[in-house]
Amino acid sequence: MDQHVHVVTLATPDLDAARAFYAGGLGWEPLLDVPGEILFFRIAPGTVLALFEAAKFAADLGLPAPVAPAGLTLAHNVADPDGVRRLAADMAAAGGTVLTPPQDGAFGGVFHALVADPGGVVWEIAHNPGWRVDDDGTVHLG
Known part of the structure; x- marks a missing residue:
């Protein structure tokens, strides 16, 4: 495996608040914005930060409940x-x-x-x- 990380995906409990913070407040340009689901920002050449609505993130992982970033x-x-x-x-x-x-x-x-x-x-x-x-x-x- 090449030593690269292309996408870092984090669960967020409020995608609208995340959008307001990153795009509205900090001026970041979304690479892709799927309302109610996921928001992508290019954070470096070849690297994307994805903010995934927490319940949908949990469902994607097959977990019964949303997970929060920790550690x-x-x-x-x-x-x-x-x-x-x-x-x-x-x-x-x-x-x-x-x-x-x-x-x-x-x-x-x-x-x-x-x-x-x-x-x-x-x-x-x-x-x-x-x-x-x-x-x-x-x-x-x-």
């Missing part, structure tokens, strides 16, 4: 601490919930904030001076 975060790196502050504020204004305000992290010299989208997906907005992200999305660690 994971999505991360977005920015160039400096002010970028963390700005994006956390923008996400809150778009309907997100700030879980951890912008601050120094406990690990690796990172400055970050944690913000949950309306469905509970947790985003880490981070500035890590030891990391670099190229314009094409290539991440360099250390």
